[in-house]
Amino acid sequence: MPAENRIGSKREAESRMDDGVFVEHRGLNAILSEVRASLHDRHASAGALERLAGAFDVHFAQEDRLYYPAISSLRPELQTRLRGISDRHAGFRAQLQRLHTLVEEGALGAARDAFESLASDFEEHEREEEQLLAALSREPDMAP
Numbered sequence: 001m002p003a004e005n006r007i008g009s010k011r012e013a014e015s016r017m018d019d020g021v022f023v024e025h026r027g028l029n030a031i032l033s034e035v036r037a038s039l040h041d042r043h044a045s046a047g048a049l050e051r052l053a054g055a056f057d058v059h060f061a062q063e064d065r066l067y068y069p070a071i072s073s074l075r076p077e078l079q080t081r082l083r084g085i086s087d088r089h090a091g092f093r094a095q096l097q098r099l100h101t102l103v104e105e106g107a108l109g110a111a112r113d114a115f116e117s118l119a120s121d122f123e124e125h126e127r128e129e130e131q132l133l134a135a136l137s138r139e140p141d142m143a144p
Contacts, residue, residue, distance in 0.1 A: 022133075024059050025126045031055050032119050039112045045103045053096055060089040063129075075136065085132075088125055092118065 031052050038044040068082045095118040102111035 022130060024062070025130065028052075028055055028059060028122070028126075032122070035115060036119070039103075039108055039115060042103055042106055042108065045108070045111065046100075049096065049100050049103060053093075053100075056089075056092060056096065060086075060092075064089065071136070078132075081132070085125070085129060088121075092122060092125070095121065 031048070035045070035048040035052050038048040064086050068086055072079045072082055095114065099111055099114045099118060102108075102114055
């Protein structure tokens, strides 16, 4: 295969990953907004948290099984950084479980605080991922 076809294919794949992750992040942010708005009511919060848990599961699985392995295969030098990003997913699940427990206990004030911590941490996580993907899409292809 000519080098220019390999380059085009690699750039197209990176662009699709960028678009997919950015769109998914916007969807997750919408669900996070729903959770924030629901934290005044225990029952409404429980439903919103279930939607967020499901969305996190799908999103993290896509990143861990699809996006990060694809990026690692194209850029093996990024494996450690990608593993660090991926390892944070377990922390988000733990924060979400803690939040769910607080809601079940009716501790909505503490739940709001825990939620803001989760939302802030996740925003930072998204920013790191998006900066990495944007940097990759701007780099010239180093393939022979």
